[in-house]
Amino acid sequence: MEGQSRSSYKYLLLQVWCGLLTVAMVVMAAFLTSIKPKLTEVMTKQKFVESPTALNNHWEVLPGCNSCSLSLHEDSILCKEDSLYFIYAQVTFTKHPNGSKAKSVILRRNTTYGKSMKKLVEGIFSNTTEGSVWVAKIVSLQNGDSISLDITDDFLIDSTFWGAYQLH
Numbered sequence: 001m002e003g004q005s006r007s008s009y010k011y012l013l014l015q016v017w018c019g020l021l022t023v024a025m026v027v028m029a030a031f032l033t034s035i036k037p038k039l040t041e042v043m044t045k046q047k048f049v050e051s052p053t054a055l056n057n058h059w060e061v062l063p064g065c066n067s068c069s070l071s072l073h074e075d076s077i078l079c080k081e082d083s084l085y086f087i088y089a090q091v092t093f094t095k096h097p098n099g100s101k102a103k104s105v106i107l108r109r110n111t112t113y114g115k116s117m118k119k120l121v122e123g124i125f126s127n128t129t130e131g132s133v134w135v136a137k138i139v140s141l142q143n144g145d146s147i148s149l150d151i152t153d154d155f156l157i158d159s160t161f162w163g164a165y166q167l168h
Contacts, residue, residue, distance in 0.1 A: 068080070069081040069083065069166045070085075070164055070166065073146065075148065076110055076146040076147060076148040077146060077147045077148075077163070077164050078144075078145075078146045079141040079142065079143060079144065079145045079146065079147070080143055081143055081166070082140075082141070082142045082143055083140075083141065083166050083167065083168075084138055084139070084140055084141075084166075084167040085138070085139055085140075085141050085164045085165065085166055085167060086136065086137075086138050086164065086165045086167055087107050087120065087121070087136065087137055087138075087139060087147055087162075087163075087164045088107075088134070088135065088136035088137075088162060088163060088164070089105055089107055089123075089133075089134070089135050089136075089149050089160075089161070089162035089163075090132055090133070090134045090159075090160065090161055090162070091105045091123075091132065091133050091149075091151055091155050091160045091162075092131065092132045092155055092156040092159035092160055093125055093129070093130060093131065093132070093133070093153055093154065093155050093156075094130060094153075094154045094155065094156060095128065095129065095130035101127055101152070101153075102124050102125065102126065102127050102152075103124070103125040103126075103127060103133070103151075103152055103153040104122060104123065104124045104125070104133075104150075104151075104152045104153075105122065105123040105125075105133045105135055105149070105150070105151055105152075106119055106121070106122045106123075106149070106150040106151075106152075107119075107120045107121045107122075107135060107137070107147060107148075107149055107162070108120055108147070108148055108150060109139075109141070109145055109146070109147060110145075110146045110147070110148055112144055112145060112146070113144075115145070120137055120139055120147070121135045121136065121137040122135065123135040127153075132159065138167065147164060149162045
């Protein structure tokens, strides 16, 4: 009878240990499901700006706040805090069969005191093709820097957007 593995102390200890681990997992799962994020922690700072277009060829101003690190100002995204930012744009071009120049999308840092205009990222598209160009880059911006979007050809307003996220 001593040779049977079911009656051995090792097997009994293993069963007790598995039971304790199961109870611990159930308690931890119940605890994690009961935790709810506080609204004040979630909504304290807006760390992104996304700018869909309006019908009047100006970017729509989304609601901002005084403590936000980014804001939309004069069709540019204004940086209010030194940090790394992920900037992006998607532009959908219309087709021009006899166009002679390539279509391009340029995200640039605007001229500010002590800094010249700088091309941050550029996407080029064939002049006879209809479709979207997606550009993005991680850049270091300082307080007072602003980013703007330059588009060289006709584009579809409903399918074009751009924005920025502050990275931590």
